[in-house]
Amino acid sequence: MSLFPDKNYTLAHSYITNHCFFTAIIMDRRDFLKTLAAAGALVTVKTSGMMDVMASTVPSGSQAPASDNADLAAVMNGEPADMLEAAMKELGGIGRFIKKGDKIVIKPNIGWDRTPELAGNTNPDLLTALIKMCQDAGAAEIKVFDHTCDNWSRCYDHSGIEAAVKKAGATMVYAHERSSYQQVDIPNAKTLKSAEIHKAIIECDKWINVPVLKNHGGALMTCAMKNHMGIVWDRRAFHSRGLHQCIADVCTYKPAVLHIVDAYRTLATNGPQGRSASDVVLTKALFASADIVAVDTAAGKFFTNINKSIKFEDIEHIPDAQKLGLGTMDLDAINVKRIRL
Amino acid sequence: MLRKIRIAVAVAVIAILTFGFIDFAGFIDNPLLQKIQFGPALLSLSIVTLVCLIAATLLLGRLYCSVICPLGIFQDFFNWLSKKFDKKKKYGFKPEKPWLRWGVLAVLIIAWLLGFTFLVGLVEPYSAYGRMADELFRPVYLFGNNLLAAISEKTGSYRFFKVLISLKSISAFVVAVLTLLVIGHLSYHHGRTWCNTICPVGTLLGFFSRFSLLRIRIDKDKCNHCLACQRKCKAYCIDSANQQIDYSRCIDCFDCIDSCRQKAISFGLAPKKSQSQTVDESKRQFLKSSLVIAALAPAAIEAKVTGRKDDRVPMSPPGSKSHKNLLQHCTACHLCVSKCPSHVLKPAGMEYGLGGLMQPVMKFDDGYCNYDCNLCSQVCPAGAIRPLTVEEKHRTQPGRVVFNKDICVVNVNRTSCGACAEHCPVQAIHMVPFEGGLTIPETTPDLCVGCGGCEYICPVKAVHIEGNPVHLEAKAPEQDTNIQTDDFDFGF
Numbered sequence: 001m002s003l004f005p006d007k008n009y010t011l012a013h014s015y016i017t018n019h020c021f022f023t024a025i026i027m028d029r030r031d032f033l034k035t036l037a038a039a040g041a042l043v044t045v046k047t048s049g050m051m052d053v054m055a056s057t058v059p060s061g062s063q064a065p066a067s068d069n070a071d072l073a074a075v076m077n078g079e080p081a082d083m084l085e086a087a088m089k090e091l092g093g094i095g096r097f098i099k100k101g102d103k104i105v106i107k108p109n110i111g112w113d114r115t116p117e118l119a120g121n122t123n124p125d126l127l128t129a130l131i132k133m134c135q136d137a138g139a140a141e142i143k144v145f146d147h148t149c150d151n152w153s154r155c156y157d158h159s160g161i162e163a164a165v166k167k168a169g170a171t172m173v174y175a176h177e178r179s180s181y182q183q184v185d186i187p188n189a190k191t192l193k194s195a196e197i198h199k200a201i202i203e204c205d206k207w208i209n210v211p212v213l214k215n216h217g218g219a220l221m222t223c224a225m226k227n228h229m230g231i232v233w234d235r236r237a238f239h240s241r242g243l244h245q246c247i248a249d250v251c252t253y254k255p256a257v258l259h260i261v262d263a264y265r266t267l268a269t270n271g272p273q274g275r276s277a278s279d280v281v282l283t284k285a286l287f288a289s290a291d292i293v294a295v296d297t298a299a300g301k302f303f304t305n306i307n308k309s310i311k312f313e314d315i316e317h318i319p320d321a322q323k324l325g326l327g328t329m330d331l332d333a334i335n336v337k338r339i340r341l
Numbered sequence: 342m343l344r345k346i347r348i349a350v351a352v353a354v355i356a357i358l359t360f361g362f363i364d365f366a367g368f369i370d371n372p373l374l375q376k377i378q379f380g381p382a383l384l385s386l387s388i389v390t391l392v393c394l395i396a397a398t399l400l401l402g403r404l405y406c407s408v409i410c411p412l413g414i415f416q417d418f419f420n421w422l423s424k425k426f427d428k429k430k431k432y433g434f435k436p437e438k439p440w441l442r443w444g445v446l447a448v449l450i451i452a453w454l455l456g457f458t459f460l461v462g463l464v465e466p467y468s469a470y471g472r473m474a475d476e477l478f479r480p481v482y483l484f485g486n487n488l489l490a491a492i493s494e495k496t497g498s499y500r501f502f503k504v505l506i507s508l509k510s511i512s513a514f515v516v517a518v519l520t521l522l523v524i525g526h527l528s529y530h531h532g533r534t535w536c537n538t539i540c541p542v543g544t545l546l547g548f549f550s551r552f553s554l555l556r557i558r559i560d561k562d563k564c565n566h567c568l569a570c571q572r573k574c575k576a577y578c579i580d581s582a583n584q585q586i587d588y589s590r591c592i593d594c595f596d597c598i599d600s601c602r603q604k605a606i607s608f609g610l611a612p613k614k615s616q617s618q619t620v621d622e623s624k625r626q627f628l629k630s631s632l633v634i635a636a637l638a639p640a641a642i643e644a645k646v647t648g649r650k651d652d653r654v655p656m657s658p659p660g661s662k663s664h665k666n667l668l669q670h671c672t673a674c675h676l677c678v679s680k681c682p683s684h685v686l687k688p689a690g691m692e693y694g695l696g697g698l699m700q701p702v703m704k705f706d707d708g709y710c711n712y713d714c715n716l717c718s719q720v721c722p723a724g725a726i727r728p729l730t731v732e733e734k735h736r737t738q739p740g741r742v743v744f745n746k747d748i749c750v751v752n753v754n755r756t757s758c759g760a761c762a763e764h765c766p767v768q769a770i771h772m773v774p775f776e777g778g779l780t781i782p783e784t785t786p787d788l789c790v791g792c793g794g795c796e797y798i799c800p801v802k803a804v805h806i807e808g809n810p811v812h813l814e815a816k817a818p819e820q821d822t823n824i825q826t827d828d829f830d831f832g833f
Contacts, residue, residue: 074831113713149764149798151683151711153367153502177503179491217772218759218780235760240800242756272763275818283829298833305832316757316778331833338831 069096070337072289074298078341080264081129083286087260088133090337091288097257098206100138105200105207106130106170107256109214109227110146110161112273113154119265119280120273121155122212124164126262126286130210131168142170143200146230152176173200181233189249190324191241196233201254209256209292213263213299215271215279215307219243220315222272223299224259224292225251244317248324251292255326259295261287268307281306293318293327294334301331343608344595347407355414362474362679363482365504375676375722377409379542380465384670385724395549402553403546406536406592411474412466413536413592416528420575423529432532435577437587442537442544449541453669459698462673466540467722469520471674472688472699476517479679480506505684507707513675513688513699532575537590547589556611557591557598559584563605570597570606655692656703656740656791656808659710660718660726663811664693671725673699677717683708685793686717700725703739705793705806712766712792735767738815740791740806742769744784749803751781761804764794767818770804787816 069092075083088094098104108127114120127144134142144165148155156162156172165172174180181196201207211227219226228250229235238246263285270279285302289295296318304312322329354374361372375381382390394405406413424430445464452460462468483506490501508514527535536543550556559570561584571581574597578590598606658677661667678686684707688699701717703710718729729737750758752775761782762770769789772780782795782804795804 074833076831113711149794151708151714153682154711154714171497171499173499174502177505179503216759217762217768218757236798236800239758239760239798240750240754242754243758244756270768273766275766275768285831298831301833302829302831306829314778336833 068092069335071291071334072287072294072298072331072336073339074302074336075286075288075339075341077284078286079284080123080126080262080286082341083264083284084126084129084133084260084288086339086341087286087288090339091258091290094133094137097208097290098134098137098139101140102138102205103141103203104134104139104143105204106134106142106144106210107201107207107227107231108144108146108161108210108262109212109230110155110159111149111230113150113158114273115158116160117265117277117280118274119212119214119267121159121161122210123262123264124160126260126264127161127210128164128168130208130260131165131170134208135169143173143204144170145173145175145198145200147175147198147233147235148230173198175200175230178233184253186249186253188252190245192238192246192249195237195250195253197250197253198231198233201231206257207254209259211259211261212267213261213283213285213287213303214267214274215269215303215310217271219317220310221300221303223261223296223303225296225317225321244320247317248321248326251321251326252324255292258288258290259292261295261299263287263299263302266303266306268303291327291334293321293329294331296321297329297331298336344599347404347593347595350408351414351417354408355411358411358470359474359478362471362676363479365479365483365486367682370680370716371719372676374409375467375471375674375720378467378674378722379405379410379546380461380467380672381674381721381723383545384461384672385722387724394546398546398549399552400554402550402556402588402591402593403543404593405546406533406543407594410466410542411470412524412540413533415470415473416524416533416535417575417594419525419528420532431572432574432577434571434574434580434582437578437590438538441539442547445539446541446544456668456694456696458668458671458700459673459696461541462671462699463516464539464541465672465674466536466542468672468674469524471676471679472513472517473521475675475679476509476514477521505707507684509678509684510688510690510699512690513673516699532577533590533592534577536592537576537578550591551589553588554611555609556588557586557593557595558607558609558612559586560603560605560607563603564601565603565605567602569600569602573597573600653805654740654808654810655689656793656806657693657812658686658701658703658717658726659734659737659739659791659812660715660721660729661701661739661812662727664697664808665811667700667725668693668697669725670723671697671700672723673701674722675699675701676720676722677701677726680716680720682714682716683711685710703791703793703806703808705797709764709793709797710791712790735790736815736817738789738791738809738813740789740793740808741786741813742784742789742791742795743786743805743807744770744782745803745805746781747803748801749781750801751775751779753801755779758800760798760800761795764798766790766792766794767815770795788818790815 070090073087073090075086108122110121112120131142162172175198182199183196185194209224209227211224214222216222225247263283266281266283267274267279268281287295287298300312300315304310358374361369379394449461483504487503490503493501568581571579576590576592578587657664657667678701685703686701687704689697689702692702713731715729715731715734718726746752757779759772762772767788769785770782773783775781791806793806796806
């Protein structure tokens with residue numbers, strides 16, 4: 001028996017409510033209005049700041065692409081490292097996304113105690129190649145972590161990721177302890193106004209989201225957006241407060257500069273864990289973009305083409321994210337490059 | 342010389358044993374010294390271990406109590422400590438208290454037969470030490486580790502990782518503290534009194550050590566009745582005035598050998614003239630009454646198992662077969678509790694009834710049972726949790742999933758969730774279409790392996806695992822995938 005069952009959720013929750021309540025009573029009305037106005041301004045500034053980031057990396061559909069650089073690269077029929085290289089070439093090279101001296105976090109999916117063949121987690125070979133690429137681009141520091149679902153040490157070990165990351169010379173960071181997380185405000189959120197986010201994400205200059213494409217019992221498909229569940233501490237709160245909105249909210253906190261979807265092996269059925277190798281299809285694909293909605297759209301269409309029992313239209317969290325302004329689903333309006341190796 | 346060897350071995354043994362309990366990083370996944378402990382071996386009827394230990398006792402006397410039993414070695418530590426503070430500390434000779442020793446043993450046998458295994462585990466020395474190690478020493482070790490991890494993290498190194506320190510069970514913690522106080526006090530002031538009055542293993546081995554081949558001998562010609570040996574004897578078993586030693590209580594610590602200035606004491610073959618070994622009448626009485634109660638016991642155990650006061654059926658660990666099996670064999674040493682990497686196994690409160698107090702029960706507050714992990718079944722020294730291969734564990738069903746749709750967030754809040762299905766390794770919970778494009782859990786309890794992933798992650802506890810008092814076999818999941826793997830395209 002734990003001394004405080006469910007303490008994570010209740011403490012965080014009561015902290016937020018008490019804080020707001022307290023603020024409301026100690027202020028008189030005028031002060032309160034002033035604060036409100038100031039807060040509003042702050043939110044506006046922050047929002048536009050974020051939009052700048054989005055705009056700089058994601059040319060919107062109405063603008064003609066300024067350069068030859070693709071907005072989304074889709075690659076098939078290669079080994080993970082080769083497909084990554086081809087995709088990044090189309091996107092204009094990793095140097096477009098990270099700069100020399102940047103402190104980088106790479107966030108794969110390491111959720112389950114599964115070997116690479118079972119496709120429950122991001123492919124370790126892809127991570128090796130990506131780490132190498134970031135090192136060549138002059139990254140000052142590369143950290144890799146995930147808040148796993150299964151026992152963390154078994155996940156880190158059996159996924160092959162810890163070994164691959166260490167061998168490549170990056171740092172494997174722990175995410176199983178609450179002290180690795182820090183409570184932050186998410187100003188653009190609708191529901192999840194505040195969450196405990198892993199310090200590596202908070203402190204880094206830029207981060208790269210490297211999900212694995214999988215079937216998911218509840219959300220039908222899991223990819224770039226759902227991979228954000230692994231940067232927060234209290235996932236149970238997500239589930240009780242509306243899963244999709246919370247995921248969309250957390251995506252607005254500090255958008256990753258790049259999303260690289262590993263679809264080398266795709267868990268087509270019985271996701272997100274899979275029961276055996278018979279759930280896995282060797283699809284040999286990879287999608288990369290700075291636009292999280294575009295990359296999930298591409299991956300989603302690819303996925304529903306493999307598992308035809310799932311309709312793309314039924315995957316609701318992708319249009320939801322578009323409505324929140326996180327990116328575009330209109331793949332015809334952006335510069336998409338399709339490559340077969 | 343013998344004494345120094347004894348101390349060196351004892352220190353090594355207790356260090357390794359203790360490390361087996363506090364090691365969280367998996368350096369020793371299968372501690373061996375735990376498997377040669379007398380108490381658990383007796384309850385699991387490990388014939389080989391028992392025969393070896395009894396043979397060793399018949400050969401060497403109760404050396405077990407000095408170099409294998411962790412509680413014995415632990416007491417010697419307090420004893421050593423007391424001598425540091427009181428240089429003039431003296432023991433003496435006290436006659437044996439057979440009525441107490443055999444009385445306690447008889448009570449324990451009766452308690453065990455009646456299903457109060459708790460009492461046996463309470464005084465069984467290895468288990469008593471195990472609980473102290475798990476409940477008291479382990480948190481200290483973990484705290485030290487966390488401190489180290491925090492410091493190394495500051496320097497940018499992730500070589501050490503932090504671990505969860507939690508109070509697993511109030512009752513087990515209290516029992517461990519009380520054990521420490523009682524054992525500490527007794528051994529600090531009264532040497533090995535515990536081992537020669539209360540300890541059931543001491544009593545049993547003492548019965549055999551009376552006949553041991555090698556033993557402490559007093560050379561009656563050299564002895565000048567100086568009483569030096571008697572003053573050194575923490576077992577109070579040397580009657581120096583009469584040049585007699587009570588071998589049922591001698592624990593082969595060899596302290597007396599070095600104390601004798603006349604070199605009259607040695608360890609060697611027993612003299613040919615065997616001492617008269619009269620069995621006390623009281624001993625007979627106790628054994629007789631135990632046998633009578635043994636005949637009445639099975640019905641009582643049945644009553645204990647079903648007499649729980651809790652509306653939820655508790656879950657005993659996979660491999661324990663049934664609550665009854667656990668109750669009969671487990672001495673609550675907490676090795677499984679300390680080894681469980683997911684913090685699932687906790688010492689029970691009243692879940693199994695009073696008799697099963699502190700025995701391991703699966704709880705999903707801090708984690709859930711890893712599908713591919715079978716550690717607890719590998720380490721159990723008492724046969725309470727039988728060894729399972731990973732494949733066997735995949736098909737073991739210690740409990741079954743129960744879904745309460747009335748409080749499920751999908752139903753109540755009309756929001757998507759699916760956390761339970763996501764965590765299910767065997768698809769015993771899967772999502773099916775619900776109103777408004779949502780999906781809601783549906784269960785197939787026959788597939789369930791009772792890992793508790795669903796219960797752990799459910800934000801409102803709409804799913805939980807109900808224990809099977811007798812474990813069942815889980816149905817094998819069907820392996821069907823209708824995915825064409827030859828033609829696929831980008832799809833956009």
